[in-house]
Amino acid sequence: MDKIKVLFVDDDMVLGNIVTLALEDSGYEVHYQTSLAGIKMVVKEMQPDIMVLDVEIGAKNGIEVVPELKAIVPETPVLIVSSHVESENVMKALEAGAVTYLKKPFEIVELLAYIQRFVKTFRVKGLEVGRLHLKAEESLLMKGDETVRKLSTLECKLLKMLALNLNRTVTREQIELELWGDYVTESSEQSLNNYIAKLRKYLVEDKRLELATIPKVGYKLSDGE
Template sequence: MKILLVEDDFQVCSFINKGLTENGFEVSVAMTGDTGLQIAKQSNFDLIILDIMLPDMSGLDVCQQVRKINSQIPILFLTALGSAENIVLGLETGADDYLVKPFKFIELIARVKTLLRRADNHGLPKANEELYVFSDIEINDQSKIVKRNGQNISLTSTEYRLLLMFMKNATKVLSRTSILDEVWGITFDMGTNVVDVYVNYLRKKLDKYGTAKLIHTVIGMGYVLKESNENS
């Protein structure tokens, strides 16, 4: 599979390129945002690894431009900015996942393989249309269309998987570990708040089209999709 790596730090770039190549991936490298954007426009890739802090243009801008020409390709952000606000800003531009520097290669390769596997599964035809409905939310898992109160909601592939997991397990409390396993395919504690960040961002998107909060925090346990007037 072909991966585009856009990273301006030579040592980090060499480290990732070497590791991915040894794992059988074909890697194209760009060390500026503009170069990466041009390569992305000229060739087809299975995944893009994109640093946010680039010398000429922000990785956020590169991601937005890529999304205009390809809404499906998985994009993994690399960032030294680990705050929730910066991460959410990255997700807002259309990224599917993020990894905070410094990181271990085993974690990077796990994220890459999970994103590629999810993208491949989404391309498989289904014999029957699968509809999931809870309250005023509806998911068509064949067309990947999400609606609330009849209005389409645009989700990244990771947000979609997260919502689908909630819909399939409505009223059940889901632990952060089980969410990591199902949505990211990661069975170990990454020591980050990735689940909380994605849940909060999904909540914001859902809240735009409805007044009732449906995803609730269960303190010390995880999250649950339910109809309730409680603030959580």
């Protein structure tokens, strides 16, 4: 497999150089820059596997550019790093499309763990789900050439996780961590219930598929084989 490509944008050059060297030593291909200048063109040309953005980048805000970058590479996870730990910033980042918010100062091993975790999930471009097919890059659930459903980002992540663990139980804790990272709230439980209910409706296109609730544990997607 080709090297995982990391786009890292942070105007702290000392930190930037340390992170770049650490990632390269760990086998990643890294493009590091200190500003958001030309960032859209960089993303188009590089097609990164993950993007790591600071919040304050010069006079600009990294969170605000996330939707624009996700429009170019919708399947690429975005990791926000910042010393600003206010819950308002965290919520804005997650609502903009970031997968998690890593607070500075952080240990390099912590950043590496997040990159490995999210790239592993997002690098899967397509999955067979029984007689259906999940086109992860476009968040489309297909049946042959017919679109069954255009999924939301979280619906797609959830179905992908269940499909990658076909015929195996996935715990609620694992799912919540995958969908909301370290920012699971009291409302997350009901949100997960709603997403499961929606996926069940979509999956009726293949009668062999069963999305079962494992009481007090989690969920299991089975293909009837």
